Amino acid sequence: MDPGEPMADAFGGPGLLHRVLTHLPVGMGPEAIAIDTRRRRAFVACARSDAVTALDLERHTTIWQAPVGREPIPIIFDAPTERLFTADARSDTVTVLDARTGERLTQIPVGAYPAGLGYHPGLRRIFCGDTAASTISVVDVDRLMPVRTIPAELGAGSIAIDLRRGRGYCANFMAASLTVFDAAALRPLGRIGVGRGPCKVVADPATDQLYVANSLENMVMRISLADGRIRDRIPVERAPVGLTTSGDGRHVYVCNRGAGTISVLDARDGSETHRIAVGRGPGDCAVDPVTGRLLVSNAGSGTLTVVDRPWLAGPERPATHPAVGRRLPDFALPDLHTGRIRTTREWAEKKYVINFFASW
Template sequence: MSRPAARRRGGRRLAGLRLALGLSLVPLPALSAEAVVTAQGADAVDVIDIDAGTIVARIPVAGSPAGVALSPDRRTAYVTRPDGPGIAMIDLPSRKVVQMLPLPGGPLGIAVNPKSGAVYVADWYAERLFVLVRTEAGLRLDGEVAVGASPSGIAVTPDGATVLVANRAADTVSVVDAATRRQTTMIPVGRHPFGITLDADAKRAYTANVTGDDVSVIDLATSREIGRVKTGQRPYVVALAAGRGFVTDQYSGTVTVFDRATLEPAARIEVGDHPEGISASADGRSLYVANWGSNTLSVIDADRLTVTREIRTDDGPRAFGDFLR
């Protein structure tokens, strides 16, 4: 298995580990104005003023930063460093790294519990989820949860009670009880699930199945897959807005749009080279897509289904996780 930090070759295709988004569904402020984007090739985290379309802060983070998640108050960013390996904690008001916490294995996906503030980190190289807690001194490793093989994207229910983990090598999703820190269910899905996303009511989950070129739709009440949506090549992350699903198709350079009621594809939007992370604005009117190959953030109008702007980033933007504030 190659290192978690991806390498570029012909057309900037990824070799080895590819990254996906696991969203923690923390409510965004009404006036979301910044994107916190991991720029893996630059060993940095970009803070982007969305309205101005400019990088307002470039924060050095060694170790090929990949995943990102924000604290419930949106003032702290937690960033995975697969080549550290470890986690960086960034104070966003001061734009400074305040802690570098080493972790074993391959820290990849990351999410934050919206109620307790606990931070969950997927270890790509082992069948485990790290649980980190915040203290006055910073983050502290507080235990592990056994999950499936090659855990990737993570999602947490709004009530903080349940953690979902996409297990890429196992073709499953682990359902974890946050209180007991135990896996309660394992749900079969499509081939190589990476990104996992919950709807606002935590009734359905969506996994982007990388080698299946589709999205699995999971009914959480019955813990089973209830449908699939065909996508472009190498889907990685799903975002939800305006009654639709939006999926980054890495090898197609597109975003597949589907109707969440019928699960029928509705459109295919061309974006940049190798789109990866995607997230919806708080009002659901816009989607933001990190294009790893073209070093841009595409802005999509959720109603018109068109790209309205391209914002420049530093090298290799991934934005794997919850990155809007």
């Protein structure tokens, strides 16, 4: 694929074109992405390089690469202090870097196999999902020290914070659940059962929804932040492990690790409008608030894909035939090879292609 070539969406809808601008080498096994909008930098946690790579978002060049602990997966940028925090899964630490220079400031001990981070800027706290310990470690951002742990469930990882209500949500991969906790009082509030293998959870204030990527079910769940009720389950491609929202309440981007694509969802009704082909094994993504560009980390390619606004000018939704979404009518036709009558009921609940053709 030519990085500068406009690509039509997977469903062929008019107006839903996108342009992949470039694929930037960043290191081995890139996962989470953080953005410094003021200095125009992106920071990528490279799990298999045990490092963080800083990129210039305007020039698309590498600024520095800094070593951290072993297998950094998530990364958080704290704008007031200009510090970066990575959870180093195989070191059981949170590494703190100076975002300007990449200098390592300290390493903070947390629970076993930390694989997710959540951030509450008002409370000056970072919450760390400790996968093997089934806990959430709480870190003071200013004092750079752990302050408490909150019980979670097996496979605790990705964490989202609802800033409006002061609640946190920790995705428990092996328990197929979310632990709900009070971010100020540091105590658990309850549990929400979700699909198998929840890898990423994101709170979207624009829509007041919580999104959960269930990697083992090829599905994204939408949950109301107001009452905790599950709104719907949205099918996507293989192994969704990362996601983000556009910030304006319009779009959700899902990283399908097993397919090498991004599913673009309409946040209004949850429908998938189109897909974007990126690198191998996309693990996470982020939207640059300044340009609206989508940044995608490709764990299998060692690259960061930069996509220029996946919703370029044109109709917001592709035109569809009136029959789309309606139930297929039953019919029966003879098999050309055996003569046996075949009916649509034989393939109920299965995916298949019907090719109607004329023979003269």
